[in-house]
Amino acid sequence: MQWSRLDHAMRSAAGAAEVGVLPADPTLLDVLQGFVHELRTAGLPVSMTENLDAMRAVEHVPLDDREAFKTALGATLVKHAGHHKVFETVFEVYFSMFGPGVRTADGDGEGGPGAGGPDFEQLRAAMEAAGAMGTVSDEELARMLLDALVHMDREQLRMLAAAAVARYAGMEPGRPVGGAYYLYRTLRQLDADGLVTKMMARARQEEQVGAGAFDERLLGEEFEGRLKVLKELIEAEIRRRLVADRGVEAMARTLRKPLPEDVDFMHASREEMQQLQRAIYPLTRALAARLAQRRRHRHRGTLDFRQTIRHSLSYGGIPAEPKFKRPRPSKPEIMVIADISGSVASFARFTLQFVYAMQSEFSKVRSWVFIDGIDEVTRFFDEADEISEAIHRVNTEADVVWVDGHSDYGHAFEVWHERHIREVTKKSSVILLGDARNNYHASQAWTLAEIRKRARRLYWLDPEPRGYWDTGDSIISEYAPYCDGVYECRNLRQLQRFVADVVEA
Amino acid sequence: MAERFASVADVTERLRSVSYLADTGIAGVVFLADRLEKPVLVEGPAGVGKTELAKAVAATTGSRLIRLQCYEGLDEAKAIYEWNYKKQLLRIQADREHERDWETVESDIFSEPFLLTRPLLEAIRADEPVVLLVDEVDRVEIETEALLLEVLSDFQVSIPELGTIVGKRRPLVFLTSNNTRELSEALKRRCLYLHVDYPDVEREKEIVRVRVPGIDDELAQQIAKVVGSIRNIDLKKAPSISETIDWARTLLYLGRNEVTPEVLGETLHVLLKYQTDIAKARKELGVDAPASPASAAAARR
Numbered sequence: 001m002q003w004s005r006l007d008h009a010m011r012s013a014a015g016a017a018e019v020g021v022l023p024a025d026p027t028l029l030d031v032l033q034g035f036v037h038e039l040r041t042a043g044l045p046v047s048m049t050e051n052l053d054a055m056r057a058v059e060h061v062p063l064d065d066r067e068a069f070k071t072a073l074g075a076t077l078v079k080h081a082g083h084h085k086v087f088e089t090v091f092e093v094y095f096s097m098f099g100p101g102v103r104t105a106d107g108d109g110e111g112g113p114g115a116g117g118p119d120f121e122q123l124r125a126a127m128e129a130a131g132a133m134g135t136v137s138d139e140e141l142a143r144m145l146l147d148a149l150v151h152m153d154r155e156q157l158r159m160l161a162a163a164a165v166a167r168y169a170g171m172e173p174g175r176p177v178g179g180a181y182y183l184y185r186t187l188r189q190l191d192a193d194g195l196v197t198k199m200m201a202r203a204r205q206e207e208q209v210g211a212g213a214f215d216e217r218l219l220g221e222e223f224e225g226r227l228k229v230l231k232e233l234i235e236a237e238i239r240r241r242l243v244a245d246r247g248v249e250a251m252a253r254t255l256r257k258p259l260p261e262d263v264d265f266m267h268a269s270r271e272e273m274q275q276l277q278r279a280i281y282p283l284t285r286a287l288a289a290r291l292a293q294r295r296r297h298r299h300r301g302t303l304d305f306r307q308t309i310r311h312s313l314s315y316g317g318i319p320a321e322p323k324f325k326r327p328r329p330s331k332p333e334i335m336v337i338a339d340i341s342g343s344v345a346s347f348a349r350f351t352l353q354f355v356y357a358m359q360s361e362f363s364k365v366r367s368w369v370f371i372d373g374i375d376e377v378t379r380f381f382d383e384a385d386e387i388s389e390a391i392h393r394v395n396t397e398a399d400v401v402w403v404d405g406h407s408d409y410g411h412a413f414e415v416w417h418e419r420h421i422r423e424v425t426k427k428s429s430v431i432l433l434g435d436a437r438n439n440y441h442a443s444q445a446w447t448l449a450e451i452r453k454r455a456r457r458l459y460w461l462d463p464e465p466r467g468y469w470d471t472g473d474s475i476i477s478e479y480a481p482y483c484d485g486v487y488e489c490r491n492l493r494q495l496q497r498f499v500a501d502v503v504e505a
Numbered sequence: 506m507a508e509r510f511a512s513v514a515d516v517t518e519r520l521r522s523v524s525y526l527a528d529t530g531i532a533g534v535v536f537l538a539d540r541l542e543k544p545v546l547v548e549g550p551a552g553v554g555k556t557e558l559a560k561a562v563a564a565t566t567g568s569r570l571i572r573l574q575c576y577e578g579l580d581e582a583k584a585i586y587e588w589n590y591k592k593q594l595l596r597i598q599a600d601r602e603h604e605r606d607w608e609t610v611e612s613d614i615f616s617e618p619f620l621l622t623r624p625l626l627e628a629i630r631a632d633e634p635v636v637l638l639v640d641e642v643d644r645v646e647i648e649t650e651a652l653l654l655e656v657l658s659d660f661q662v663s664i665p666e667l668g669t670i671v672g673k674r675r676p677l678v679f680l681t682s683n684n685t686r687e688l689s690e691a692l693k694r695r696c697l698y699l700h701v702d703y704p705d706v707e708r709e710k711e712i713v714r715v716r717v718p719g720i721d722d723e724l725a726q727q728i729a730k731v732v733g734s735i736r737n738i739d740l741k742k743a744p745s746i747s748e749t750i751d752w753a754r755t756l757l758y759l760g761r762n763e764v765t766p767e768v769l770g771e772t773l774h775v776l777l778k779y780q781t782d783i784a785k786a787r788k789e790l791g792v793d794a795p796a797s798p799a800s801a802a803a804a805r806r
Binding site: 049057061065068072078081217218221222 | 513529530533534536537540541543545546548549684690693694695696697698699700706730731733734737739765766769790791792
């Protein structure tokens with residue numbers, strides 16, 4: 001019985017689906033398979049076993065309980081915290097018609113199977129009953145919204161969000177516009193940026209808030225949180241309408257975003273950059289941990305001749321038990337030289353984060369940045385308590401411009417060679433970061449040959465897609481022969497591969 | 506086989522009876538673990554109650570908790586079983602006079618009395634209901650993970666001398682991880698995945714109320730809000746739930762019934778353990794350092 005009810009909801013959800021994986025009249029199983037297919041397309045590694053587990057799991061939850069349904073799918077299909085956001089989006093799209101309210105819509109779920117689906121119809125009916133919002137003025141609506149926010153009335157908020165979308169988003173069927181545009185329109189009309197201030201003023205009127213800056217901060221944060229809830233409700237409403245208009249699969253396709261580990265450093269948004277920052281720490285910690293592990297595990301050094309002979313006396317001069325020297329724990333020393341010129345600006349931000357994370361894990365990391373001049377920045381990272389401070393100091397204090405502030409790898413390497421080549425030893429690994437776009441200056445590749453001769457390892461990480469290498473003024477292949485490895489490093493996944501390689505080496 | 510829980514609501518209810526407040530996600534996954542007979546991999550930041558969850562489930566189902574603490578270098582002998590070779594040697598020596606043939610001796614010394622069971626084998630052979638907790642599984646090497654796989658997927662252990670030992674009843678299995686390294690796909694495939702994060706203000710308030718008897722509603726609410734706010738600051742180590750509870754106890758002990766900037770300033774070190782974090786939180790929240798050493802000492806006590 002449960003199945004048939006869900007089937008019904010599903011069918012209306014997928015009714016408008018275009019040609020694709022979903023057949024014209026999908027059952028629950030079809031929709032779930034479409035859902036899993038979409039997850040895989042988005043890049044989540046969902047195996048056959050996990051797929052089957054999910055099918056088994058949903059049998060155990062009451063299907064009209066949306067949260068439990070989502071938990072069941074999440075626990076079986078998504079095994080990585082970073083993937084949860086993608087899962088959530090896809091879930092919202094595929095099961096948007098299956099929203100809050102379905103639980104109580106036991107009998108009257110037979111509403112129009114067309115544009116809205118039962119849930120939506122019910123919501124609108126509720127809305128109209130709740131005070132004919134179709135006729136209230138804009139001011140009235142704004143006032144009610146503020147009320148609902150200050151007293152955090154979720155039900156009211158949900159209805160108001162729906163009303164606001166209906167009124168302000170200006171959605172028309174078939175219009176090829178993304179959800180972000182509608183969200184923006186709705187929020188602008190609601191004056192979302194001013195809402196927190198208004199809430200604060202209102203709270204002060206009602207004397208919910210103490211006088212101190214401390215109380216104010218707490219309350220401000222709480223209101224920010226509520227505003228976020230409102231935004232999510234509006235987004236959900238827009239999504240629901242878009243899915244009804246365009247169909248599940250088309251919608252999923254428009255919303256498809258790369259997984260955190262596939263986000264291109266060069267084009268990462270601010271928010272994505274913050275996520276990357278969080279992801280880099282475990283990675284450097286892994287690097288540090290793996291290096292430490294190798295040291296601990298290889299506990300045999302070379303033969304200790306003296307000890308062996310000394311010990312052999314107790315066996316009558318037969319060296320029965322060879323003795324080994326304890327290996328001296330070699331501290332890996334890492335030297336990072338990074339291009340921070342305009343052409344790699346966003347990559348440079350990531351680079352600096354990477355360096356910062358490395359320096360807080362390894363004791364012996366030294367770092368330099370360059371454009372056409374080069375300057376050591378180790379101290380900025382060591383002294384700074386946090387990354388933003390360090391980056392700020394690097395950007396303002398480091399002396400990296402020599403002539404005109406256009407990258408000149410050749411000159412930078414030459415200067416570095418002159419100043420620091422004697423400090424490179426068999427323990428040092430040198431990592432170069434940059435796109436090798438040299439503005440047609442001389443490459444001075446011999447400097448790398450020298451570095452390599454002395455260093456343990458020399459690596460180059462290039463943030464450009466491999467296809468762009470050696471096009472235009474990129475001269476990566478002039479440097480490549482002197483490196484132990486040149487890696488394309490555009491996202492976390494590739495960085496991870498690099499880290500793994502370095503640890504193996 | 507009788508299921509341990511009747512419904513998701515039942516899980517929530519019964520965990521609550523042992524002072525563990527689960528949100529719908531946690532309760533949902535525990536319920537599924539029971540029904541699908543699959544282990545649960547619990548991930549999340551330190552101090553959100555991952556280990557506590559396993560303990561609570563054990564307590565509320567009346568099961569024995571068997572715990573395998575993972576560490577680097579954990580091996581078969583410490584995780585599954587080991588032959589008690591000292592005892593075996595003694596036995597062989599004691600047998601010398603009897604001139605018994607090797608077969609008899611062998612079958613004798615490779616038998617139950619000479620077997621040292623370790624947590625995994627113990628969990629498999631247990632007659633009573635058991636909850637198995639494999640704590641901090643991210644600490645073992647990838648190679649050792651493979652050891653766990655056989656146990657987790659088939660719930661059996663092969664001992665060459667004794668044959669395969671199959672579990673009588675599948676216990677609930679919890680694996681916790683602090684995510685210091687990526688676990689293998691093979692392991693993840695076999696588990697249900699549960700990501701536990703810091704609780705929201707409402708839930709944290711409830712936790713404080715349940716775990717710190719005698720605290721009043723208003724104060725618990727304030728505590729939860731302040732801690733939530735502190736977690737928003739970018740810190741080295743955000744306050745864990747147990748630190749919230751410690752802080753609530755401290756405030757109660759000091760007889761404070763309101764969190765003012767002064768009170769927070771005096772007791773911030775209960776929540777935060779790094780000096781740089783404390784300084785940063787002070788700056789962000791606009792809270793001063795304790796006025797006199799005496800009050801600080803009082804707070805510390």
